[in-house]
Amino acid sequence: MATFQGYQRPDGPAGVRNYVAVVPTSVAASAVAEAVADRATETVRSTPHQMGIDPPKAAREQIERTLAGVGRNPNVGAALVVSLGPETIDADAIADEIAGAGRDVETLSIREAGGTAATVEAGVALARDLWDGIADARREERDASELVFGVECGGSDATSGIAANPAVGAACDRLVRDGGTASFSETPEFIGAEHILADRCVDEEARERLLERVERRESAAQLMGVDLRGAQPTPGNQDGGLTTIEEKSLGAISKGGTTPVRRIVDYAESLPVGGGLVLMDTPGYDIESVVGKVAGGAQIVAFTTGRGSTTGNPLAPVIKVTGNPKTADRLASNMDVDASTIIDGESIDAVGERIYETLLEVASGARTAAEQRRLEEFAINELQPNELAERRGEA
């Protein structure tokens, strides 16, 4: 069986990294969270985001689910939750959820601590103490079935559907065969290919939910005056040779491989461990979509890009895969796997095997290009007014 060297956690699967996460509850605490992470040790990482003090209820629930999920990610050994003070997003409730996963947690309020400078100072001390509590953790051999592998694509071109996505899909098939979980998302990129995914759903419930979510994303876009057929493919995608949203979607879904679709989960909802192929309903925006899967428990992410993307994540290593020979050359220092060899005749299966080996190596501690450069983008999906109206209607 395939294995990796991971960090055992009190609750849930093993981590592939051992971090103290500094989690701000709002944009008002984000700068402090970043300063704490910068000044503490290398193993302290912040998740600064843009959400406000008092978001509408449905948005608040999604933000709380995301922040608690991020704090419970297997790569997080301990967490510090930082707030300004007046947020309706409850720092104590988030801390309680993280503590419920057996992690040491502290909270800190900027108002109570006496302002930003005092909070940064107190936060650095707390983060170092939390690190001391997990610093002794050592990697041990773990089964690949503990891995939750998030898959994302961005900057797509014609090579995405021909090379990079099917190769990552072949790696997903291997992980699923070994008992793990693979998850891809970006519901707007199912449009035009959802009938293929629907046919692969294991039961009627998953099938109906998938079609309902695709319809919801499409009608939400239309309500905002955006016709996804007009906005997709993007001008960049079109330069790369993608003509229609159907063509883009047919290429996009190949990144999940060929196994049955087991379930559809909401943005930032927990992904099952040992769950096979599971889809997450997220927007098409790459960074928000990656964060949704990391909040759902993905320890590691593969990101395919034809035109070139450099993005990473503060808590989960992001493996960059390109199928475009020009991008493999020009952005070599930002790429981890060159799948453009498929264009020259290397089999998709052979490249899939290389990606799976890279996945296990990175899970065991090898650092990705994005990690080496500390590229750590973080953003939470913000529900739009029409989505909020629709969710109020459901309640």
Added chain:
Amino acid sequence: MKGEVLGDCGLHMARADNVVTAIADLEAGTEIPSDGATIELVEDVPFGHKVALVPIEAGDTVVKYGEPIGEAVESIAPGEWVHTHNCESARGRGDRVVIEEEAA
């Protein structure tokens, strides 16, 4: 690579496809062997873009990966570039298309 490479310059993803994807920057006049015949490119086609293999009439379905990817909005001759200027999305809800076909 999935599909069939035609003349080292085009990738035919599935048997049913009426387009082929350029796997190099191709110049007008490039010849692509297909089904015992030869398709000559009537214009330059960049890497990653598509070329018609057979005559496609306005309203015909453009097929890649063995699946519909859109509809021709004008007639396209073999060897012509197929992109946003002559092919449009037929919309996304392929499941409805399937259901309509089943009902028909």
